[in-house]
Amino acid sequence: xxxxxxxxxxxxxxxxxxxxxxxxxxxxxxxxxxVEVMLGETARAADREHLRRQLGLDHPLPIQYARYVRxxxxxxxxxSLHSGRPVxxxxxxxxxxxxxxxxxxLAVALLIALPLGVIAAARPxxxxxTACRGxxxxxxxxxxxxxxxxLILVFAIQLEWFPVSGRGGLAHLxxxxxxxxxxxxxxxxxxxxxxxxxRLRDDYIRTARAKGAGESRVLLVHALRNAALxxxxxxxxxxxxxxxxxxxxxxxFAWPGVGRLTLLAIQTRDYPLxxxxxxxxxxxxxxxxxxxxxxxxxxxPRVRA
Amino acid sequence: MxxxxxxxxxxxxxGLIILLMLVMVxxxxxxxxxxxxxxxxxxxxxxxxxxxxxxxxxxxxxDVLSRxxxxxxxxxxxxxxxxGISAIVGLGIGGLAGYAGGHIDELVMRLIDVLLAFPGILLxxxxxxxxxxxLRNVLLALCAIGWTGYARLVRGEVLAWREREFxxxxxxxxxTPGRVVLRHIIPQLLAxxxxxxxxxxxxxxxxxxxxxxxxxxxQPPTPSWGAMVNEGRSFLLFAPHVALFPGLAITVTVIGLNxxxxxxxxxxxxxxxxx
Numbered sequence: 001x002x003x004x005x006x007x008x009x010x011x012x013x014x015x016x017x018x019x020x021x022x023x024x025x026x027x028x029x030x031x032x033x034x035v036e037v038m039l040g041e042t043a044r045a046a047d048r049e050h051l052r053r054q055l056g057l058d059h060p061l062p063i064q065y066a067r068y069v070r071x072x073x074x075x076x077x078x079x080s081l082h083s084g085r086p087v088x089x090x091x092x093x094x095x096x097x098x099x100x101x102x103x104x105x106l107a108v109a110l111l112i113a114l115p116l117g118v119i120a121a122a123r124p125x126x127x128x129x130t131a132c133r134g135x136x137x138x139x140x141x142x143x144x145x146x147x148x149x150x151l152i153l154v155f156a157i158q159l160e161w162f163p164v165s166g167r168g169g170l171a172h173l174x175x176x177x178x179x180x181x182x183x184x185x186x187x188x189x190x191x192x193x194x195x196x197x198x199r200l201r202d203d204y205i206r207t208a209r210a211k212g213a214g215e216s217r218v219l220l221v222h223a224l225r226n227a228a229l230x231x232x233x234x235x236x237x238x239x240x241x242x243x244x245x246x247x248x249x250x251x252x253f254a255w256p257g258v259g260r261l262t263l264l265a266i267q268t269r270d271y272p273l274x275x276x277x278x279x280x281x282x283x284x285x286x287x288x289x290x291x292x293x294x295x296x297x298x299x300x301p302r303v304r305a
Numbered sequence: 306m307x308x309x310x311x312x313x314x315x316x317x318x319x320g321l322i323i324l325l326m327l328v329m330v331x332x333x334x335x336x337x338x339x340x341x342x343x344x345x346x347x348x349x350x351x352x353x354x355x356x357x358x359x360x361x362x363x364x365x366x367x368d369v370l371s372r373x374x375x376x377x378x379x380x381x382x383x384x385x386x387x388x389g390i391s392a393i394v395g396l397g398i399g400g401l402a403g404y405a406g407g408h409i410d411e412l413v414m415r416l417i418d419v420l421l422a423f424p425g426i427l428l429x430x431x432x433x434x435x436x437x438x439x440l441r442n443v444l445l446a447l448c449a450i451g452w453t454g455y456a457r458l459v460r461g462e463v464l465a466w467r468e469r470e471f472x473x474x475x476x477x478x479x480x481t482p483g484r485v486v487l488r489h490i491i492p493q494l495l496a497x498x499x500x501x502x503x504x505x506x507x508x509x510x511x512x513x514x515x516x517x518x519x520x521x522x523x524q525p526p527t528p529s530w531g532a533m534v535n536e537g538r539s540f541l542l543f544a545p546h547v548a549l550f551p552g553l554a555i556t557v558t559v560i561g562l563n564x565x566x567x568x569x570x571x572x573x574x575x576x577x578x579x580x
Contacts, residue, residue, distance in 0.1 A: 251519065
């Protein structure tokens with residue numbers, strides 16, 4: 001297992017370097033002079049030169065890149081153009097809120113998908129199965145920027161069960177978590193249903209039934225355990241979609257996380273902050289995939305070979 | 306068997322009908338729309354649905370139905386262009402990587418790994434943010450990530466197909482690598498690429514709508530479903546119809562494309578994405 005962990009860690013290195021390189025070049029995609037775009041055409045020449053020096057744009061590209069990587073090695077993401085505060089500090093202050101939201105969305109997705117997937121697989125092609133699959137299609141097709149306002153309209157404005165926006169206790173978390181987790185819940189339901197149906201055709205299931213195991217035991221103990229591997233894969237991959245989805249969900253619910261910070265930075269053309277936010281979200285995704293791979297190795301010994 | 310096949314086909318047919326309706330609405334927008342999407346009527350702002358305005362009016366008194374109809378043009382354009390360019394680029398790069406193998410394959414796969422390390426539409430958001438909000442930049446941003454899925458699919462398929470007997474026979478008969486890929490391997494990939502394109506179109510439509518919702522996509526007064534939902538968000542309490550109808554249009558379109566994709570999976574015997 002130790003070698004497996006080491007190998008996976010080594011595989012992640014080129015991806016991390018690639019992500020850093022791409023995020024570095026993002027600022028160079030700005031058409032024209034990036035400093036002029038950030039400060040506006042009316043800025044004084046002295047201010048432009050100051051910002052150019054501050055961002056290191058007065059150096060040749062390879063030197064800029066080397067400096068950027070060196071800064072990152074010291075966990076320095078630069079300074080926000082808007083507030084003048086270190087980007088790292090701004091992100092660290094908001095990161096727990098994003099993790100809280102993504103974690104809650106993950107929990108919501110599992111709470112919806114596990115029972116629906118199992119119920120649908122237990123009675124394939126029945127009315128219950130059709131209803132579960134219909135819900136899954138609807139959940140996967142509804143964009144979260146529409147689902148969020150709909151949930152606000154019904155549960156916050158009409159029924160007044162939950163607050164409209166902001167971060168607080170569980171009540172504040174419910175609607176954003178449901179908005180963010182719905183797409184993942186739909187995918188997990190579909191995947192769990194089809195994987196369980198495949199597993200239920202396996203020989204060991206026939207053996208379990210022959211030995212007198214009840215249907216619920218066959219489904220929940222024998223089939224569900226063996227459906228865990230693809231479940232972990234989808235969970236890992238979809239966590240990335242969750243992280244990207246926080247930009248929209250946090251904007252809708254005024255949730256003070258990294259996603260909302262990203263959009264605010266884009267709107268104020270605070271490019272060092274945009275770069276920092278995108279880098280942190282992408283690296284969080286790489287880390288999640290790494291953990292998924294390690295979990296995979298833990299659950300299935302064949303993967304470690 | 307019959308009872309299983311019928312619902313799938315029915316759903317796929319429904320999906321095809323929805324897609325054809327989207328195409329028809331987009332192409333015939335000037336005929337179908339009761340009003341111009343840009344005509345303002347400030348004295349009738351945020352009016353609820355009525356006989357004169359079936360989907361109501363927005364904050365500038367514009368007819369929401371007309372804007373939803375014209376919004377279909379943007380969605381269809383983005384869907385077709387992003388899927389078309391992504392599929393062509395993905396076929397080319399994936400085909401090259403799979404057939405050439407070695408360093409080229411390694412290089413392409415690492416590049417794809419890096420691009421796929423950016424979750425969801427994060428990279429598209431980043432690219433749109435630095436290039437500035439416009440339809441052209443939305444297309445660029447979505448194509449920049451869109452081709453990776455096709456390239457990965459095509460590379461895998463080419464690796465599998467190039468070991469088959471008929472490919473060996475073509476090579477033995479003196480076919481050039483280009484001819485082998487274009488005439489013998491690519492025709493085998495049309496089914497999985499078609500399925501991927503159907504789901505990809507749904508993804509592109511949601512991607513454009515998401516970027517426009519964030520203010521990074523199509524700019525006013527051009528109607529885009531995502532931007533319309535964002536505009537309507539401020540009036541949920543008094544005029545929910547402003548956000549409701551464009552959101553419904555996106556959801557119905559995406560459901561249709563998902564149904565069609567699932568149906569094509571079964572029809573063309575392509576391994577489903579959820580199995």
